[in-house]
Amino acid sequence: SIYPIRIDYNLLGIVIRFRESKLSPGLMKSTLVQQKDPGSLRYTFDHMIGTSPTFLKIVNQARKAARLNSTLFLSGETGTGKELFAQAIHHVSERRNKPFVAINCGAIPRELIESELFGY
Secondary structure, three states: OEEEEEEOOEEEEEEEEEOOOOOOHHHHHOOOEEEEOHHHOOOOHHHOOOOOHHHHHHHHHHHHHHOOOOEEEEOOOOOOOHHHHHHHHHHHOOOOOOOEEEEOHHHOOOOOHHHHHHOO
16 A cells, blocks of 8 residues: 655655565675664664754654554655654654664665565
């Protein structure tokens, strides 16, 4: 399922929900993947600072996404806080005691991304 994140009809990003996913063994060994112990996560929703209605709406959407029992894909421009949101979502999710896996999809060639994430 794909959920757009929109503010005033402007698409800010998307959340993609995968029912089942398996990372390819090659990708898991790659430096593109960061697997972290849940205790080492640095960011929670408490670390987020902002009062604008747009920001508060996005935080609310991220909190809702944390309740989903599925893998999430966060998309956005460089420097927009994807890693911060990903860690905050993981921190409050049912998976908070399991490893957090961050994948730098921007470093994977476009023609290989599907096979790297979901296998051949």
